[in-house]
Amino acid sequence: MKNDSDDPRPTRPAQTYTAFxxxxxxxxxxxxxxxxxxxxxxxxxxxxxxTRMSICLTDPHLDDNPIVFANxxxxxxxxxxxxxxxxxxxxxxxxxxxxxxxxxxxxEAIANEDVVIVEMLNYRKxxxxxxxxxxLGPIYDEDGxxxxxxxxxxxxxxxxxxxxxxxxxxxxxxxxxxxxxNMFAVxxxxxxxxxxxRGVQREAAEINDRIQALGRAYETTLDDAASGTIxxxxxxxxxxxxxxxxGAPLELRGNGxxxxxSVVSIVGLVxxxxxxxxxxxxxxxxxxxxxxxxxxxxxxDETLVIEWRERxxxxxxxxxxxxxxxxxxxxxxxxxASGTIxxxxDPKGFEAIVSIPLRG
Amino acid sequence: MAETHTILLVDDEPLxxxxxxxxxxxxxxxxxxxxxVERALALIETGDPAIDLAVLDFTLLxxxxxxxxxxxxxxxxxxxxxxxxxxxxxxxxxxxxDAVLVQKPAHSDKVIAAxxxxxxxxxxxxxxxxxx
Numbered sequence: 001m002k003n004d005s006d007d008p009r010p011t012r013p014a015q016t017y018t019a020f021x022x023x024x025x026x027x028x029x030x031x032x033x034x035x036x037x038x039x040x041x042x043x044x045x046x047x048x049x050x051t052r053m054s055i056c057l058t059d060p061h062l063d064d065n066p067i068v069f070a071n072x073x074x075x076x077x078x079x080x081x082x083x084x085x086x087x088x089x090x091x092x093x094x095x096x097x098x099x100x101x102x103x104x105x106x107x108e109a110i111a112n113e114d115v116v117i118v119e120m121l122n123y124r125k126x127x128x129x130x131x132x133x134x135x136l137g138p139i140y141d142e143d144g145x146x147x148x149x150x151x152x153x154x155x156x157x158x159x160x161x162x163x164x165x166x167x168x169x170x171x172x173x174x175x176x177x178x179x180x181x182n183m184f185a186v187x188x189x190x191x192x193x194x195x196x197x198r199g200v201q202r203e204a205a206e207i208n209d210r211i212q213a214l215g216r217a218y219e220t221t222l223d224d225a226a227s228g229t230i231x232x233x234x235x236x237x238x239x240x241x242x243x244x245x246x247g248a249p250l251e252l253r254g255n256g257x258x259x260x261x262s263v264v265s266i267v268g269l270v271x272x273x274x275x276x277x278x279x280x281x282x283x284x285x286x287x288x289x290x291x292x293x294x295x296x297x298x299x300x301d302e303t304l305v306i307e308w309r310e311r312x313x314x315x316x317x318x319x320x321x322x323x324x325x326x327x328x329x330x331x332x333x334x335x336x337a338s339g340t341i342x343x344x345x346d347p348k349g350f351e352a353i354v355s356i357p358l359r360g
Numbered sequence: 361m362a363e364t365h366t367i368l369l370v371d372d373e374p375l376x377x378x379x380x381x382x383x384x385x386x387x388x389x390x391x392x393x394x395x396x397v398e399r400a401l402a403l404i405e406t407g408d409p410a411i412d413l414a415v416l417d418f419t420l421l422x423x424x425x426x427x428x429x430x431x432x433x434x435x436x437x438x439x440x441x442x443x444x445x446x447x448x449x450x451x452x453x454x455x456x457x458d459a460v461l462v463q464k465p466a467h468s469d470k471v472i473a474a475x476x477x478x479x480x481x482x483x484x485x486x487x488x489x490x491x492x
Contacts, residue, residue: 184464189378
């Protein structure tokens with residue numbers, strides 16, 4: 001606040017309040033009606049009475065800095081009547097479980113005429129407790145002398161519960177993610193060990209690739225598992241990223257689509273097979289090939305459409321692709337979800353359009 | 361390959377350990393396996409056979425982690441990688457150890473391959489001074 005000619009108020013320390021109009025006859029500071037047109041005193045009284053922000057003023061010039069004014073919201077929050085409040089120091093709101101640290105911070109702020117915001121457990125008249133986010137600061141009069149302390153109380157009990165729940169949920173999600181990855185690692189171990197013992201390492205490796213693609217897809221869903229829908233783009237990135245890392249050019253175009261959780265495994269397995277085929281027969285055989293994946297943003301009762309497009313790979317030999325186990329698995333799993341795959345062996349490169357209906 | 365290297369494998373999950381052992385065999389590596397910090401440190405101190413590289417699971421049984429093993433290996437200048445399903449915790453826990461992390465689940469062969477890459481890279485670097 002600048003002290004220029006239009007502003008009669010003296011310069012104040014930052015973040016302090018200037019005295020406003022008297023909330024009641026008890027408060028005797030005269031004040032120039034500078035800010036409001038009309039009747040500032042009345043405006044103030046109405047605002048004080050109507051605001052849902054609990055407010056009180058204390059007078060540091062009286063013995064033990066007692067409350068000299070409390071608005072209706074303050075009385076409703078604490079359960080005390082004016083006659084029980086006025087003349088008492090605010091500490092009567094504290095109780096056995098109130099942490100002394102914020103109380104000390106408050107005391108220090110009062111001693112230094114500072115502004116402070118603390119959270120403390122307070123007690124109502126009936127003995128019940130609430131978490132009070134208390135904003136406290138000095139109010140100066142016309143001459144820059146300390147007149148009052150202003151306190152605004154906000155019941156943040158619900159907010160604290162929500163905060164704690166959110167933190168708990170985050171912790172659980174992290175633990176779940178850790179355990180899930182470990183479980184996938186153990187399953188991988190079982191498949192590999194069994195494969196080696198039976199002399200079917202190649203088959204085991206193929207099964208493992210599928211398991212791991214699924215694991216990656218599921219991993220991305222943990223954060224919003226509670227909401228029932230997931231951002232499919234995150235799962236698509238996770239499924240295909242390992243192929244991209246090998247240096248295989250990959251462009252993912254879709255963005256932001258949210259779909260029901262139930263389609264994750266289908267999308268995971270289908271994209272894994274398409275990627276595996278591209279690595280074995282398609283665009284990812286050579287250095288020049290690339291794959292573009294695009295998907296739509298369907299409404300809850302519409303169809304998720306994923307377009308897979310390979311370019312720049314070797315000439316296509318449909319015979320070598322069509323008969324693979326991968327294709328059979330894709331067809332079967334899509335059939336279970338009433339989905340379809342349209343394969344197109346374009347001379348420019350293999351293309352597939354995968355459609356998965358999302359039932360509401 | 362003229363000489364055979366010995367790899368230390370640490371994981372509290374027997375099936376993962378077994379899988380890693382087989383993958384190490386496939387690459388003609390000798391291996392030593394340990395499910396716990398104590399066992400791993402004992403194997404390192406015995407030094408017979410001498411350990412050339414290691415794969416460490418970050419989170420181990422009963423709230424322990426691989427940090428004591430990692431620090432000891434670093435003191436001895438033995439290269440290692442960390443194999444973990446909890447990248448958050450391991451990244452924080454490893455702090456300035458600057459270790460290569462391989463995320464679980466990964467193919468056992470890729471884990472062993474990553475360890476071999478790390479061994480080669482560390483051979484190209486000057487060995488760190490023993491911690492004072």
